[in-house]
Amino acid sequence: MNLHVFLLTLCLCMGNACTTPSSEVMSPDEAQAIEAEVRQAFQGLVEAARSLEAAPYLAYLARDGFTAQLDGTVFASYNAFSAMYTEQLPSIEAILSLEFDNVQVSVLNRTTAVLVNAFTETIVLASGDTLDLAGGGSQVWTRVDAGWKLIHISGSTRPQE
Secondary structure: OOHHHHHHHHHHHOOOOOOOOOHHHHOHHHHHHHHHHHOOOOOOHHHHHHHHHHHHOOOOOOOOOOOOOOOEEOOOOOOHHHHHHHHHHHHHHEEEEEEEEEEEEEEEEEEEEEEEEEEEEEEOOOOEEEEEEEEEEEEEEEEEEEEEEEEEEEEEEEEOO
């Protein structure tokens, strides 16, 4: 295991992100139901992204406490991310394909789950140029009221081969 990855994991676990308090022990059926809910929310997010409309996509983000890191750029709030997303969206003419594989969900407790994935995407820019992207991402989902919202997203693209 890469030492850098190990140290990052150790730091995250020291913040209790990797533990579930004993008072929140879930049955396997409950964890499986939560995983299904998060996967369903993820599918809704994907469809919202494909729509190329800001409002449906942004509706999946938690307004309080939201953060993101995308290819080394940090967004410390919903407002910062929302402004960037809304500003950049018109530069995309069409999404020709957007596929996710290796989607895995880890249920941490009744209100928190982490989803990781790999993706490939082909988009047409407003300029007419076509762009092929591939990479990976992680998302932290939190239960808000009766649904699931993203509280953190992190993603990066792989270099073109």
